[in-house]
Amino acid sequence: MNTIADLKQRVADAIDDRQDEIIAIGETIMGRPELGFKEFETAALVAQTFAELELDHRTGLAITGVSARIETGRPGPTLALIGELDALTVPGHPREDPTTHAAHACGHNAQIAGLMGAAAALSDPRVQRELSGTIVLMAVPAEEYVEVEYRYGLQLAGELEFLGGKPELIARGEFDEVDLAMMIHTHAQPDANGMAAVTASNNGCVVKQIRYVGVASHAGAAPERGVNALYAAQLGMAGINALRETFRDEDAVRVHPIITHGGDLVNVIPADVRLETYVRGKTTDVIDAASATVDRALRAGAMALDAEVEIRSLPGYLPLVNNSAMAELFLANQRGVHGEDGIKRLGHRTGSTDMGDVSHIMPALHPSMAGATGTNHATDWDIVDSQMAYVEPAKALAWMAVDLLGNDARTARRIVDDFEPLMTRDEYLAYQRGVMREERWAHGG
Ligand SMILES: [Zn+2]
Ligand SMILES: [Zn+2]
Structure with a gap:
């Protein structure tokens, strides 16, 4: 086994072998939605999965985050593969939590399923032997910037500095050793978005x-x-x-x-x-x-x-700028599965994500893949194609790890070398801290 193609086949086969487990993780989380910084059961499921894979991991990062490391033992960049733990409040969603009204109406449950599938494939020593550098698998809290008053209370209590998961993890140094990062979001409307899509950028x-x-x-x-x-x-x-x-x-x-x-x-x-x-x-x-x-x-x-x-x-969140070299790797893999018509390059989009913050300080990719239906953040959002939503993203993440860290991590090194950060980590933290401002205005006062 020595070609990238062979290695990709091996990780894809490993994921196919575990597809029932991967789908079960996605559906379990779909049925147990938790809001940001409260994703305790979801985080426990992630930690348990990492433990079963015998991966070194840490819990309680920015309250609920969980992170595992795969060291290949050979020098090279560190790649973070990310999945988001949190749900939204969507009263009336058929799968809402009746008490909190939380529902997975943004498909983050699928991100965790995909991340766990990739973790399983990449924890195989025969795969690791062919890679260089380090893989960090991160289940991150609170991408949806909601319950602002509640989170502000956590800030006042000293439990958080920032009210979103990735900014908080950056502030706590969890990205200090990371050189490049990616995650995959789920999308609906395959007519517009194809089976796999990458935007040029997103609003902050x-x-x-x-x-x-x-x-x-x-x-x-x-x-x-x-x-x-x-x-x-x-x-x-x-x-x-x-x-x-x-x-x-x-x-x-x-x-x-x-x-x-x-x-x-x-x-x-x-x-x-x-x-x-x-x-x-x-x-x-x-x-x-x-x-x-x-x-x-x-x-x-x-x-x-x-x-x-x-x-x-x-x-809040900084604008997302997707790394074009990483985007082309991702799209090439997806073109191989879905054909040219199945992939889409999209322009600017007006939603926001805290992956934008990560993209300011390192090469980062936030593409999306199909498998859902309905309207994002609304009661009709649902996962309709569990293969596409849960299993294919696992392969897509694992393939990116192979592309980037195979071959002595040549591709990852090149992308990291070519990258000109929009901000250093310190500049990023200074910028975000500078946004924080309180004003009381009274007429004549
Ligand atoms: Zn969302
Ligand atoms: Zn989302």
Whole structure:
């Protein structure tokens, strides 16, 4: 066994032999969805799988992360293969957790299944003998940036610095020894996205918590003595809406506030109204500028009503830039399975992922593969093709490890050497820390 092709066949056969197990992992997690930084059962399943594969691993990274290492014993770069542990809150999803309403409506359960399948194939010493460098298998918490108030509480309690899984793991040094990284997301709509797709880039974002403070008063008897924080918030949102036409199409700005607390009692003028929003854009410059614009609109709402507004800007995710050399390796493998028509190169996309943060500091790839149906983050999202969603990504990850780390890791070394980071790790952490800002605005105050 000495060619890359033979090695790929070996890992694919190993994954095919275990496909029932891999599908079972995906379905078990689908049936047990947990929100970010609370993925304790999912993490335990990962740790148990690593233990069964006799892989050295560590648990409790950024609360719930689990990481295993495969050392080939030969020098070479370190490749991280990543899967995300977390679900979303999607009330009404057929497979929601009835208590928390968590549901795997973004397919992260499939990422873990694929990662476990790749781990099994790559833990074979006959495979490792042909590779150089190190493989780190990372099950990471909290990709979905949700439950902002809860996570902010964890930050105040000193349990987290950042509210997303990968930023937190970067801050804790878990990526310090990693030279390049990849993961595979699941997608629906194979018509548009093919069986396997890579975007050129994705939006980044900052996250805001906003609180309007008014004055409570009897809503019927004495509204003139109150200051209506809900109306102030509505004006703030109207201001944001009025600004939308000033955002250039090519900057892909997205601002989508929600009201998380709209008042307390119907016969009391609302004095405490809270919003959350993301401000997304194509580059950090675009995001920073749009963020300042949004803050101005939010202040205007407070000014009109003589209310106060507190704006807390939190570090979100950086724009994703997929490494083109890694993308071509991935697409070449998928072309071999699905043909030219089965692969898609997509342009810029407006969602965000914390894989963007990783992509700023090292060569990184975040492609997607089919196997789901419905709308991402919605009640109709489901895994419909377990082979495609759970088993094929395992092969795709293992093949990338072979491509990158086979042949004395020549390809990985070249990609790492050619890579010009958008930010160093220190610059990245300084940037994200710089986003963190709190402002309290009061008219004349
Ligand atoms: Zn998602
Ligand atoms: Zn996702």
